[in-house]
Amino acid sequence: MRAIDFQQLVDRQYAPLFRFALSLSKSEAEAADLTQQTFFLWAAKGNQLRDRSKAKSWLFTTLYREFLGRRRHEVRFPQVELAEAREDEMSILPNVDALDGRAVLHALQRVEEPFRAALTLFYLEQFSYQEIADVLEIPIGTVMSRLSRGKAQLRQRLLSKEEAAARKIISIAEEKKAERHG
Amino acid sequence: MDNREAQFVLSAYRPGGQDAASPQFTEALAQARRDPSLQRWFNESSAFDRAVTEKLCAVEAPAGLREGILVGGKVSHRSSWTKPLLKWSIAAALVLAAIAGSWVLRESARPRLVGWQTNALGQISALVEGRAKFDTQSDNPGELVAWLHANRAAALQKLPEKLERLKSLGCKTFFWDGQPVSVICFQRENGGLIHLVTMKAAAPFNRASKNKPKFVQQGNWATATWCDGATVYMLALEGQGDQIRSYLL
Numbered sequence: 418m419r420a421i422d423f424q425q426l427v428d429r430q431y432a433p434l435f436r437f438a439l440s441l442s443k444s445e446a447e448a449a450d451l452t453q454q455t456f457f458l459w460a461a462k463g464n465q466l467r468d469r470s471k472a473k474s475w476l477f478t479t480l481y482r483e484f485l486g487r488r489r490h491e492v493r494f495p496q497v498e499l500a501e502a503r504e505d506e507m508s509i510l511p512n513v514d515a516l517d518g519r520a521v522l523h524a525l526q527r528v529e530e531p532f533r534a535a536l537t538l539f540y541l542e543q544f545s546y547q548e549i550a551d552v553l554e555i556p557i558g559t560v561m562s563r564l565s566r567g568k569a570q571l572r573q574r575l576l577s578k579e580e581a582a583a584r585k586i587i588s589i590a591e592e593k594k595a596e597r598h599g
Numbered sequence: 600m601d602n603r604e605a606q607f608v609l610s611a612y613r614p615g616g617q618d619a620a621s622p623q624f625t626e627a628l629a630q631a632r633r634d635p636s637l638q639r640w641f642n643e644s645s646a647f648d649r650a651v652t653e654k655l656c657a658v659e660a661p662a663g664l665r666e667g668i669l670v671g672g673k674v675s676h677r678s679s680w681t682k683p684l685l686k687w688s689i690a691a692a693l694v695l696a697a698i699a700g701s702w703v704l705r706e707s708a709r710p711r712l713v714g715w716q717t718n719a720l721g722q723i724s725a726l727v728e729g730r731a732k733f734d735t736q737s738d739n740p741g742e743l744v745a746w747l748h749a750n751r752a753a754a755l756q757k758l759p760e761k762l763e764r765l766k767s768l769g770c771k772t773f774f775w776d777g778q779p780v781s782v783i784c785f786q787r788e789n790g791g792l793i794h795l796v797t798m799k800a801a802a803p804f805n806r807a808s809k810n811k812p813k814f815v816q817q818g819n820w821a822t823a824t825w826c827d828g829a830t831v832y833m834l835a836l837e838g839q840g841d842q843i844r845s846y847l848l
Contacts, residue, residue: 423669427665427672435660444782449667457668518656564610570642572647
């Protein structure tokens with residue numbers, strides 16, 4: 418692969434890949450390391466990919482495999498795929514506009530794997546359910562299940578953030594009131 | 600299809616409308632048009648999805664990541680043996696499989712640079728190519744070490760003797776995983792450059808051996824890494840390992 422092609426690929430994909438890695442790994446350093454490692458693997462093996470239009474999908478799949486490989490010895494994925502995270506169909510939606518990007522990312526990071534990877538690809542890259550299925554190497558039905566349940570978890574996490582922010586505001590207001598009276 | 604099933608399917612519907620023509624969603628979308636409560640949920644859910652996307656896309660990648668990838672990509676690029684034509688030649692020469700196998704084993708066992716090292720090389724490349732600026736410049740390396748100490752940056756107590764004799768260009772500080780890192784760039788006798796990276800680790804660093812440098816050649820970069828307590832050092836130049844060894848004697 419020519420250096421200029423590699424640079425163009427890096428310029429297009431390093432930030433989305435980093436965000437994907439960050440949502441998975443929870444640590445900025447590990448996310449950066451995963452992103453780098455993915456591109457290094459591309460530099461070493463990318464020329465084996467005949468269909469260049471699939472480079473993006475290759476990068477995301479490789480990063481996810483790297484992440485799973487690193488976690489294999491550390492984490493036993495919780496068996497929550499179908500048992501937990503019940504969807505409350507007409508649930509209250511949190512006001513995302515009131516939160517900044519880091520707060521939303523933090524809420525996403527608290528969504529359990531394996532829902533988180535599907536959600537991140539959906540939100541960050543606007544991947545279709547078929548593309549998510551390809552990247553994560555899972556059936557389409559599983560993608561829909563993970564998106565549905567993952568979104569329910571994300572809403573819960575965002576609502577708790579909103580509640581925490583509201584409690585903080587009330588607490589500050591009460592402190593000021595007490596100061597005025599005391 | 601009831602509302603619950605429609606919601607399940609519509610959870611995968613992208614808020615940008617890219618899936619409007621996808622047959623996978625036809626029935627669920629029709630259900631939403633028939634049922635105002637489901638339609639309201641769908642509208643609110645799509646607005647929520649758009650807002651989450653917008654917020655998440657605002658998160659920026661750390662400074663230096665791009666440069667680290669570009670440098671690491673160059674050094675990770677395997678030489679021509681992976682090119683298809685040559686690969687076929689290798690495949691044809693199956694009689695050499697045993698030799699090739701042992702080569703692959705050696706290759707996989709070869710030490711490689713890790714994240715902070717490629718990041719530091721990225722920072723160095725940015726300095727050398729003029730895409731980043733030194734924090735301070737001096738041709739006296741002692742002054743740069745003093746400046747680093749004065750600014751509580753990562754700095755070694757005493758420069759290796761051979762480095763001390765060289766003229767320096769400048770130094771730069773940055774952070775990796777919350778740990779302070781500094782780079783001092785030196786002018787070599789032959790006109791090339793050599794760089795000393797110092798990182799303060801939160802705990803004693805396991806990947807480098809104390810006082811016994813670990814040498815890694817990756818692409819054009821030759822590096823030597825060693826540690827002393829909770830400080831880890833990397834000497835790097837564009838060239839071969841024997842060139843770097845001479846600065847550590």
